[in-house]
Amino acid sequence: MIYLQPATVVEALAAYKNEADAGRQPVWYSGGTEVITFMRKGTLKAEVLIDLKGIPEYTALHRGEGGWSIGAGVSLTTLLEAGLPELFRACAGPIADHTVRNRLSLGGNLCGRLPYREAVLPLLALDAQVTLATPEGLLQLPLREQFQRHMGLKPGSFLLNVQVADPKRELQWGAKRQTRLGPVDYPLVHVLAAGTPGSWSLYISGLCPYPISLHNLTDAQLASPEDLELPVPPQEDALASRAYRLQLFTLAVREAMAQAGGAQ
Amino acid sequence: MNRYDRPDQHTLLINGEGRTVFFSPEETLLQVLRRLGLTGAKPGCENGDCGACTVLLDGVSVKSCLVLALEAVGHPVTTIEGLQNTAIQQAFIDHGGFQCGYCTSGFLVNAYALLEAHPEADEALMTDWLRSNLCRCTGYEGIRRAVTAAQEKLKNPENARL
Numbered sequence: 001m002i003y004l005q006p007a008t009v010v011e012a013l014a015a016y017k018n019e020a021d022a023g024r025q026p027v028w029y030s031g032g033t034e035v036i037t038f039m040r041k042g043t044l045k046a047e048v049l050i051d052l053k054g055i056p057e058y059t060a061l062h063r064g065e066g067g068w069s070i071g072a073g074v075s076l077t078t079l080l081e082a083g084l085p086e087l088f089r090a091c092a093g094p095i096a097d098h099t100v101r102n103r104l105s106l107g108g109n110l111c112g113r114l115p116y117r118e119a120v121l122p123l124l125a126l127d128a129q130v131t132l133a134t135p136e137g138l139l140q141l142p143l144r145e146q147f148q149r150h151m152g153l154k155p156g157s158f159l160l161n162v163q164v165a166d167p168k169r170e171l172q173w174g175a176k177r178q179t180r181l182g183p184v185d186y187p188l189v190h191v192l193a194a195g196t197p198g199s200w201s202l203y204i205s206g207l208c209p210y211p212i213s214l215h216n217l218t219d220a221q222l223a224s225p226e227d228l229e230l231p232v233p234p235q236e237d238a239l240a241s242r243a244y245r246l247q248l249f250t251l252a253v254r255e256a257m258a259q260a261g262g263a264q
Numbered sequence: 265m266n267r268y269d270r271p272d273q274h275t276l277l278i279n280g281e282g283r284t285v286f287f288s289p290e291e292t293l294l295q296v297l298r299r300l301g302l303t304g305a306k307p308g309c310e311n312g313d314c315g316a317c318t319v320l321l322d323g324v325s326v327k328s329c330l331v332l333a334l335e336a337v338g339h340p341v342t343t344i345e346g347l348q349n350t351a352i353q354q355a356f357i358d359h360g361g362f363q364c365g366y367c368t369s370g371f372l373v374n375a376y377a378l379l380e381a382h383p384e385a386d387e388a389l390m391t392d393w394l395r396s397n398l399c400r401c402t403g404y405e406g407i408r409r410a411v412t413a414a415q416e417k418l419k420n421p422e423n424a425r426l
Contacts, residue, residue: 003289003334005266015265033330036292037311049289051335054266077324099325099374099396100312184395 002048003029009057009133009160012050016156017135019048026050028158030073031105033096034112044113058107058160067165072107072158076119079106085167088122090175091192095119097184107159111151118177118190120147120211121203123162125173125194131161149210170196174259176252178206180239188240189248193222193256200260207249208232225253274337278302279346293319293336294328297343304344304369308398315397318370319343325377325396344369352376352414361410363401371397375411383418 002024006012019026027046029035030053038044052058058073061082068084077098080089095118096104109119120143128143134157143162146152151159173194179185187206195201200217212231221228226246234249236242271288278300287296294317297305308316310329317328320342321335347353352375355361362368371394378385378393385393390411399407 001288001290002267002269003332004268007265011265032332032335033312036330036332039290040310049332053335096312097315097396098393099315099318099327100330102324103326103330 001046004048004050005054006050006052007054009055009138012052012055012158013133013135013156015048015050019050020156024048028052028111030108031075031103032108033100033104034108034114038113052107052158055160067163070106070162070164072110072160072162073105076101076104076106076109084164085122085126087125087167087171087173087175087192087194088119088164091122091177091190092119094177094183094187106162110147110162111153111159114186115210116186116190116205117150117211118187118205121175121190121192121205123164124203124213125171125192125201126164126167128165129163130159131163133158133160144213147211172196172260174256174261176255176259178248178252186239188245189252191249191252191256193253193260195260197261200257202228202253202256204249207234207245209235222253222257225250228253268334274334276333276336276341277339278341279343280340287333289332289334291333292329293321293326293331293333293341296333297328297341302343302345306366306369308366308370313398314367314370315374316367316370318373318397320373320377323377323380325374325393327396342373344373347372347376350376351417352379352411355410355414355417356407359410359413360406361403362406363399363403367397367399367401371399371407375407375414378411379415379418383415385415 004015006015016026024047026048029049029051053073058071060071061074062069076092080093106119110117123143130143130146132139175192177190178188180188189207190205192203202214205211234242234245268289273286275282275284283300285300294305305319305328306316308314312327312330318325319328322339356372374397382389
């Protein structure tokens, strides 16, 4: 295996291209928690790891006027201790465990192979913007445009930065995460309800094979979450049946809405 | 740009001492530490779940099975062997903070990091940190007593060193 440590975005993009042109399969490397695990299991065969943490803007965290600029390589622990909006802390705080969060990066959570990507829930609710480093240059766009089931990065591109504005004063929210075994586990259902009375959104992980969101929901609709139309059927696996997940979803929506101060 | 494409000799700063060792780019910090004879960090799950391999990297607790050894070059590493004669070690002895002992080094390193970072850690914070480690003997009560006792002891200025 080849391990590369670029110091700039340009170096990283060039390294990816050079290795791909040489017939090797490069993999972006951030906190490493997922890549190392998958390599050990043999489900990921990386001939080249390109470690992005040496790029200053990839690991930078700035509090500016009206919001945050977060390098994709910033660890979840750093973010949780940095004073980001409480809604982010509520949703990202339960991801993995504290020691893993010391290494697990925001970019790794958003762009990894695991289907949960729970950090995307608050970022979508906060209308985050993302900056992608692509062979064509830096590209800035709303996260909700880029994130469709997953980050959808083209080969040779990576997530460089996330920008989060402070929540609007009128934003109300509530969150509920349900696991099978205990707090340190993947979510069977993780629901974030956010919005204002009469116009709510749900951001959901665990229920379906990938994170989904539902928008422009009324209080009346949310009073009967079991009747909500999902864009994809709930998943069924060894952890939970489809019916059980749907029941948890119903309860989670009610609890999240109770926290948010909306319909219950 | 640094490029590592073959096994090579590197120097790691471990417990305040430079240790030169030969390893491959794909080897984890845990594998290299154990080859150096620092076997306190245990290969439990090697999946980031159990915490038995916890060490400090730049003073931050990490699971060494989830860190490439190359990532530790230039960054100080502290293993359980570097925490001898500390208040937290004594507290684990005094308060029965272990049973079979396999998880002990991971718990102890993590507890050390916790009390270094948050000497006034409350119940919730302590729980959040210590959830990172598993004890299959289920000796959690003794571990918790030990950490709380070490925390109390450190409140006395005469015992300021962890």
